[in-house]
Amino acid sequence: MFSAFKEKLKGVFSRPKEESAEALEIALLEADVGVEAAERIKSVVVGQKRDTATVMREEIRRILAEKTMDFDDFMERHDKPVRLLFVGINGSGKTTTIARLGYRLKSMGYSCVFGSCDTFRAGAVEQLKLHGDRLGIEVVTHGYGSDPASVAFDAVAHAKAKSADAVLLDTAGRMQTNRNLMEEMKKIKRVSGADLTIFVGDALAGNDALYEAREFDASIGIDCVILTKIDSDAKGGSAIAIAQELKKPIIFLGEGEGYDRLIKFDADWFVDRLFENV
Ligand SMILES: Nc1nc2c(ncn2[C@@H]2O[C@H](COP(=O)(O)OP(=O)(O)O)[C@@H](O)[C@H]2O)c(=O)[nH]1
Ligand SMILES: [Mg+2]
Incomplete structure (x- = not known):
C-alpha cells in the first residue's frame, strides 16, 4: 500500500540530510501532502539529528492525530x-x-x-x-x-x-x-x-x-x-x-x-x- 509515496521518498532517505532538504520538500509535494505539511515536515527534519525517515514518520503521525473523532x-x-x-x-x-x-x-x-x-x-x-x-x-x-x-x-x-x-x-x-x-x-x-x-x-x-x-x-x-x-x-x-x-x-x-x-x-x-x- 502507498507504493507511490514510498517511491517518491525513497531517494531522499538515502541522502545526507544537509543535501536533501529541498529534495524532501519536492518529494513530499509530489506525494500530495500539500504545501503546509511539506514545509512543516521539512523544517522538523532539518532541525533534527536523527534519521529522516524516523523524524518524518513521527511528524506525520502528529499531523494525523491532531484532530480525531470516534x-x-x-x-x-x-x-x-x-x-x-x-x-x-x-x-x-x-x-x-x-x-x-x-x-x-x-x-x-x-x-x-x-x-x-x-x-x-x-x-x-x-x-x-x-x-x-x-x-x-x-x-x-x-x-x-x-x-x-x-x-x-x-x-x-x-x-x-x-x-x-x-x-x-x-x-x-x-x-x-x-x-x-x-x-x-x-x-x-x-x-x-x-x-x-x-x-x-x-x-x-x-x-x-x-x-x-x-x-x-x-x-x-x-x-x-x-x-x-x-x-x-x-x-x-x-x-x-x-x-x-x-x-x-x-x-x-x-x-x-x-x-x-x-x-x-x-x-x-x-x-x-x-x-x-x-
Ligand atoms: N478501489 C476502490 N473503488 C471504490 C472504493 N469506493 C468506491 N469505489 C468505486 O468508485 C466508483 C464510484 O463510487 P460511488 O460510490 O458510485 O461514488 P459516488 O458517485 O460518490 O456515489 C464505483 O465504481 C465504486 O465501486 C474504494 O474504496 N476502492
Ligand atoms: Mg452516488
Whole structure:
C-alpha cells in the first residue's frame, strides 16, 4: 500500500540530510501532502539529528492525530435517529461508503434507513436500492427529478416513525463550483437537520481532494472526512494534507470492494502502512 509515496521518498532517505532538504520538500509535494505539511515536515527534519525517515514518520503521525473523532462514540452518545449526510463530488465513493457504513452499523446492532437524495444522476437510486436490498436496509426515494431536500425530510421522518438509529443520506455528486447545487446541498442539510456532514473524498485525487473538501466546507460546512480508494495506487498524501490544512478529522478509510472494507481511521495504522518496508 502507498507504493507511490514510498517511491517518491525513497531517494531522499538515502541522502545526507544537509543535501536533501529541498529534495524532501519536492518529494513530499509530489506525494500530495500539500504545501503546509511539506514545509512543516521539512523544517522538523532539518532541525533534527536523527534519521529522516524516523523524524518524518513521527511528524506525520502528529499531523494525523491532531484532530480525531470516534464515530462509534458519536453514534452511542447521540440522540436517535442520527442523521448522517454524505457529500462530495461525483464518483468519490459516497454511495459505496453509505452501503459500507450501513453494513457496519447493522453489524453493531443499529437499525438504519437510507435516503436517496441523488435524484439527478441516472442509476443513482437503483444503485442505492440494490445495496439496501442486499443489506436489508430500507431506502426512501421519490424518483428522478424530485426535490432532494424533500427526500431527505421524508427519510428522516421515516427513520423516526420506525425508531431507526441512523439515517444515511446520499446526495448527488456534483461540482462544488456550481453555486445552485451548493444551495441545494445547504437546503438538504437544513431540512434534514444533519447531525454529521461527512465529506467523502477519493484518495487518488491527491491535492484535489483537499481543494474539494475546502469548497464543500466553505459552502455548506463539513464535520469530518472519509477517504476512499486507498487500495488503488493512492499516494496517501491527501490524508496528510486534509489533516494539516482542513483540520477536520478523518473517520474512516475505504478500500477495495466489499461491504466490510471500511477501516476505522487510526494515525498509527496509517503511518505504519506509509513507512512499511521503507
Ligand atoms: N478501489 C476502490 N473503488 C471504490 C472504493 N469506493 C468506491 N469505489 C468505486 O468508485 C466508483 C464510484 O463510487 P460511488 O460510490 O458510485 O461514488 P459516488 O458517485 O460518490 O456515489 C464505483 O465504481 C465504486 O465501486 C474504494 O474504496 N476502492
Ligand atoms: Mg452516488
